[in-house]
Every structure is written in structure tokens, then in C-alpha cells.
Amino acid sequence: MTKPILFNPSTHTIGLSHDLVATKVPERPDPPIPFEGITFGVATMTENSPHNGEMHSDGDEVLYLISGRVKVVFLDSTEEDIDVKPGDGLVVPKGMWHRVDIIEPSQIVYLTPGPNNEFRPLADDI
Numbered sequence: 001m002t003k004p005i006l007f008n009p010s011t012h013t014i015g016l017s018h019d020l021v022a023t024k025v026p027e028r029p030d031p032p033i034p035f036e037g038i039t040f041g042v043a044t045m046t047e048n049s050p051h052n053g054e055m056h057s058d059g060d061e062v063l064y065l066i067s068g069r070v071k072v073v074f075l076d077s078t079e080e081d082i083d084v085k086p087g088d089g090l091v092v093p094k095g096m097w098h099r100v101d102i103i104e105p106s107q108i109v110y111l112t113p114g115p116n117n118e119f120r121p122l123a124d125d126i
Contacts, residue, residue: 013041034115042066046105052120053099059113061092068106073099075120 005024007014013025015035025033038059045068053075063072065084072090073081075097083103084090092098097120100108 009040009042010044013039015039034117036115037113039110039112039114041110043108043110044106045070045100045102045108048101049099050122051099052122053097054120055095055097055118056092056113057095057116057118059094061113062089062111063092063100064089064109066107066109068108069103070106070108071101071103073101075099 005014005022007024013035015023015025015037016039017023017037025035025039053073063084065086065088067086069086070084071081072084072092077096079096082090094113
């Protein structure tokens with residue numbers, strides 16, 4: 001029998017394996033620790049991510065904005081960028097390069113497939 005898992009989504013993520021077994025994943029760096037399955041967490045963001053875009057080749061990413069305002073920028077695509085406000089959800093299709101630009105400090109829920117995520121370095125990191 002398994003036990004309930006109490007966690008703080010501001011500091012930890014939950015990994016859901018392909019057979020939907022939940023595991024507490026230690027600390028939440030950015031970029032995140034690769035996980036075979038889906039990671040669930042809440043990011044509190046006051047500035048843009050420390051990368052210039054990400055892409056998830058294992059599946060669609062689901063985002064839900066709790067508070068603040070962000071713009072999801074689609075890279076290498078003809079898709080229009082999308083302004084996201086509190087209460088909006090967004091599905092970023094599998095394989096689409098994107099980044100989240102912070103307009104106002106935000107809290108965003110994410111369900112991110114893995115483990116094969118790619119990240120582009122910021123220009124200063126090249």
C-alpha cells in the first residue's frame with residue numbers, strides 16, 4: 001500500500017510515470033530534472049526563464065496561469081504569440097519550440113512531458 005505524499009509545489013514537482021504512479025521529485029531547478037513521464041508543479045516567476053526556449057519531444061505541455069500575465073512566444077513557427085491571463089490554460093504542442101516571457105510576476109501550473117526536453121541557451125551563455 002502506498003502513502004499519501006504531501007509536497008510544496010513551489011519547491012518540488014511531482015513526477016507521474018507512464019502508469020500514473022506519483023513520485024516526489026527533489027528541488028525544482030530550471031531547466032528541470034528529466035523525468036520519464038510527466039512532471040506537475042507550480043512555478044512562481046518574476047523574470048523570464050534562464051534559457052531562450054524549450055521543446056518537449058515526448059508530448060504536449062499543458063500550462064495554466066494562476067496569477068500575473070505572461071506571453072508565450074513560439075519560436076521557429078508561424079504561430080502567433082499568445083498573451084495568457086489568470087484563469088487561461090494553454091496546450092503547447094509536442095515538438096514546438098517556445099518560451100514564456102513574464103509581463104507581470106506570475107504563478108503558473110505546468111504539466112510537462114519528459115524526459116527528452118531540449119533547451120536553448122541565452123545569448124550570454126553561448
